[in-house]
Each structure stands twice: as C-alpha cells, then as structure tokens.
Amino acid sequence: MSLNYPNYEQIFTKKILSFRYTEDKLSVLDGIIKGNRRKENMELLMDNLKTVLAERQKIKGENLSLIFSIIGTLVFAFFVSRVSFFYYMYPCGVALVTLLMSREKGNIYVLPVILLSLLTNQKVGYPLWGDLLAVGVCGVFFFFWKKNWLSLSKRAMFAAGITIIIKVVYGLNSQVFYLYDGVKIGGEGLLILFFTHIFARMFTLMEENTSKQKSTAENIATVTIVALVFVAGAFPSLIFELSPVYIGALLLSIMIGYKLGIMEGAVCGVVGGLMIMGLANGMPSISGILACGGMTAGVLRREHRILCALGFMGVCLCFGVLRGNPDLYMAVYEPVLAGAIFVLIPSRILQKVDLLLAKVGRPGARYELVAKKQMKAKLKNYYDTFQYLSLAYGKSRGEARLRSAENSRQVMACQFRGMAKAVGGMMEEIETVGQGERLIPKVVRYSVQRGVSTYAKAEGISGDSYLCTEFRPGEYMMVLSDGMGKGKKAAEESALTVNTLHYLMKAGFDAELALKIINSILLVKSTEEIFSTVDLALLNLYTGRMKLFKIGGAATFIKRGNEVDMIKVSALPIGIIDQIPIESLEVTLRKGDQIILVSDGITEADRGELGLLWLKEAIAGIKSTDPQTAADLIINKAVERCGIRERDDMTVIVTTIL
DSSP: OOOOOOOHHHHHHHHHHHHHHHHHHHHHHHHHHHHHHHHHHHHHHHHHHHHHHHHHHHHHHHHHHHHHHHHHHHHHHHHHHTOOBTTTBOHHHHHHHHHHHHHOGGGGGHHHHHHHHHTTOSOTTOOOHHHHHHHHHHHHHHHSOOOTTOOHHHHHHHHHHHHHHHHHHHHHHHSOOOHHHHHHHHHHHHHHHHHHHHHHHHHHHHSSOGGGOOOHHHHHHHHHHHHHHHHHHHSOSOBTTBOHHHHHHHHHHHHHHHHHOHHHHHHHHHHHHHHHHHHHOOOTHHHHHHHHHHHHHHHTTTSOHHHHHHHHHHHHHHHHHOSSSSOOSSOTHHHHHHHHHHHHSOHHHHHHHHHHHHHHHSTTHHHHHHHHHHHHHHHHHHHHHHHHHHHHHHSOOOSSOOHHHHHHHHHHHHHHHHHHHHHHHHHHHHHHTTOTTTOOOOOOOOOEEEEEEEEOSBTTBOSEEEEEEEEETTEEEEEEEEESSSHHHHHHHHHHHHHHHHHHHHTTOOHHHHHHHHHHHHHHHOSSOOOEEEEEEEEETTTOEEEEEEESOOOEEEEETTEEEEEOOOOOOBTSSSSOOOOEEEEEOOTTOEEEEEOHHHHTSOOSTTTTHHHHHHHHTOOOOOHHHHHHHHHHHHHHHHTTSOOOOEEEEEEEEO
C-alpha cells in the first residue's frame, strides 16, 4: 500500500502566483482609485470654476442693472424737477429729493441734477434762487439727518416747512411781498406733500413685489400724474400750436380705458384733466371731457382699435369743440392725433404696455401676462420642432423600402404633424384669452340623447365597437367601427380604432389626421390584413353643424319628422392601403332630428331587390321619439329580415338632437 502525499512544491508555486496576481490587481486598483480621485478633483475644479463664472456673470448683471437704474433715475429727476405748476410752483424737485434720501442716503448724487434742471426751466425772468435754496437745503438736511425712524409723511412735512420758510424769507428780502405770494407759497408746500407720496407710490409700483400695491384707482392716478409730469418736463409747452400735455392726457385716457375698462378710463380722464389745469392752464371742464372719452374707450374695449379710436375722438370733439362760441376747450387736432397714435402703436409695443397696465389694474395680473408670454414662446418652440420632425420623417429616403418600415415613418410623421396642429391650436387659444375685444362667450344651444342596441354573432362578443361622448367642450363625437371577421379578434381591431380615435381627437388632433394615423397603425400592427370600417359624426353643440366621415362603413340615416335621408359613400375600410382618402360632408341639424348610425349587419340583413328601401321605411315608420326605443325597433326589424340566414354582428346608434 502506498501513500499519496500532497505535492507541496506545486501548492507553494500556486500560492506565490496568486499573491503576485493579487498584488497586480491591487496596483491596478490603486491606479484606478488615484485616477478616479484625479477625475473627482477635476470635476470639483470645474464645478468651482463654473460657480465663479456664474457669480461673476451675476455680479455683472447686477452692476448693469444698477447702472441702468441710476441713469433712469437721473433722467427722470432732471425732467420732472423742472416742471412748474400754475406758472411759478416747483414742488417736484423738493418732493423727489425728500423721497430718495428717505430710501437711501447714497441717492445724494441726484441733488446736483435736480439743481441743474431748475436752471433750465421755461419761465424766463422768474427768480429761481428760492427754489434752488429749498432743494439744496432739503437735500443736505436729510443727508445728515440721523433719525432714520422718521416716517415719510413727517419728512415731507419737514421739507414743505423748510421750503415755505426759505421762500418767504427770500421773497421778503428781494421784492414786494403780497398776500397772494403767501398763498402761492403755501400751495407749493401742499404740493410737496402730495408729490412726495405720489413718487413713493410710483417707486412701489415699479418694484416686482406687488403685495404693497394700492387699489386700482390709486395706481391709475399715480401712473397718470407721473406720466404727464414727465411729458411736461421733457417737451416744450407747445409744438406747432399743439400741447404735448393735452395729447399725453388724451392718449392715456384712451389707452387705459381700452385696456382696463370703463371705470379705469374715467379715473384716468379726471386725473388727466386736473393735471392739465396745473401744467397747461387748462379749464376745469377738461376733466369731464377726458372722463367721457375714457369711458367711451372702456365701452368699446371689445371692438377693434380703430373703432375705439373713432368713438373716443368723436366724444372728445363733441364735448371739447362744440361749445357755442369761438373759444375751444382744446385744439381740434389734439384728439385726432391722440387717436391716430393709439391706432398706429405696433403690437409688440402694445404688449409691453399691457404688462405695465396689467400691474396697474390689479396685483398679480402682470405675472399672468408674463406667464402667458412664456407659455406662448414655449409652445412656439414645440410647434416648430414638431413641424420639422413631421417633415423629416415624412420624406422617403430610398426607393427600396420595406412596407412596415415605411408605415412606421408615416405613423411618426402623422403624429408629429398632429402634435404641431394641437400646439398651434393651444397658441391661438392663449392669444385669444385676455383680449376682450375678441373674447365672446359661447352658448351651448343643443344637447343630445342617445340609444344603442347591439347583437353579437359569435360567443357573445360583438366585432362592432362604438363610442358616444363629448370629447371637448361643445363638441360631441359619435363613432362606430366594424372590425374584420368576428368574435374577439374583430372586437380588438374595432376597439383599437375607436379608442385611438377618441384619444387623438381629445388631445387636439383634427379628424382627418387622426384617421390617417390610425390607418398607418393598422398597417404596421401586423403582417396580416387588419382593417376596420369607421363611421364618425362630429356634432357642434354651439351651431348644430355635423361633420360626417364615412370610411368603408354602412349607410347613415338622418330622420327629420317623417322624412328619412340616406347617406352612403363608397370607400375602402381603414387599414387596407397606405394613402387612404379622407372625405367628409357637413349637415345642419335642427332640434328633433335623429342621426342613425348602423353597422353592415343591419344593412345586409335583407339582400333582396329592395336594397335599403326596407330600412328607410322601417325608420320612417317609427313613431316614438325615444332614441333607445328606436334603436331596439330597428335591430328587431333587421333580425326579422335575416330570417334563418346566419346573422352578422349588428349595432344601431340613434342620437336625438334636443
């Protein structure tokens, strides 16, 4: 007997090799880890670089925004501060510097611009030193004022008091001081209080946060006042004998009335008339004329801009010109010019005006318009993309192409084309919403009542499928499909056709495109012949118009009273050929009319010489107006006509217009 001892030399050699292999693996693993660490370090470095660049871009954007804000404030301050009320009152400079210094002491940079603007006033010979001293003292006083808790109203009162004291002292030392001068200086102090709060509301209105906004009337008054003051400072008092202030007030009245409504237009007109009294020495009656014009624009806001402008000009001319004496309330050309400017404003600029006026009209409306604009831009991108894809997939890239592959391309092309049309419809709806001149609520004038009766030939499963539903508001669908063959297979084919058609049309596809998609799907679905007939009736419940599509289906009947009309179209079923012709006909229905859709099991129940005459007579002979009763009677009559012959699947849909 011999003993077999292990070969320790081989075992040792294997261990050494395994150790070396493991060492190699560890070295490789260590290299991978180091490589991953280097990769992670690079990714971290890139992320840090992206963060730095983003921060720099953000800082750059904030700096640009700050620069534009400063420039805008300087321009606004220059033109507003040089405006005079009642010839010799300059309250806007003091009011503006008081407000800006209450918001931030760094706004002291505006003070030299305000002082410079006072020196460019249009009242030649008027001593401005009192006004210059008042603005300078108020600016320096509030710059060194330590009590930041002082409210804006108290600051305005301090500014008004400083102005009154300085101008009274200056008047007593420089000229004869009358009681009228004292009243005038007191009125200027009141205007300083008023404009301090007006400018404060304007800055609040310009901010993105709308929670601090006032009511609609206050917002409209603020916009009107500030806009007309700016116009008075930026333009001369007369241009070719026409007043820019008058034209500005007229344009604001028609714009706000047309965009916001009757009440808003009237408020703008009243405030604009008051501003004309102070800025252009207008008569008090001008407020009533502008208010009537703004109300007229509000009444005509649902009409075209041209019609609104004509109505506005007519009202203003009638009240402003036909006075009974040679003196006119306003120049004849001013309302005409304002109306012409309103009509000629480009749509792009008018959309930007909508953003401001929506914010003025009610809080949150501006964000709705911004969201609407963003949604339109996004849908436009989708529309362009789907249009491109439909064209790209619809083109044939070679003559030798398998039928299934070509049909697949056609399916995709039709789908993309349908998506583009659906998105285009959404864009039109979004464009219409919010435009009062074209938004007219529709009234549903008709309703329907239906009855359905069926007979299954094999195993209790009918190869006919149907669907009657309101797939969109005011649009009612009746569809009947007969699948090839009988039993479960035919039922699956017809159900696929009906359900796909319903979902496509509910998504926004039109009927022609949806039927073409279904045709391509049936061609792709199997190498065997799969086809279905389709009877599709689309009823508009607003107008009573019905659009009927018949693709290989049996005859359709329309009963009105005792008269029955038969509609029969010779066409191949869906799923037979690649390019299927889709045709339709339209019928205007009345209340009491009945639409009868039947499958070929009904029409072929009697193949005698009479053809379908027996079915027309049977439908005409039904006295009941109940659609379910009519459907049951028709199918019973068809079963009788079949006799002992094998019956096909039968379906009858009767829809009564109410």
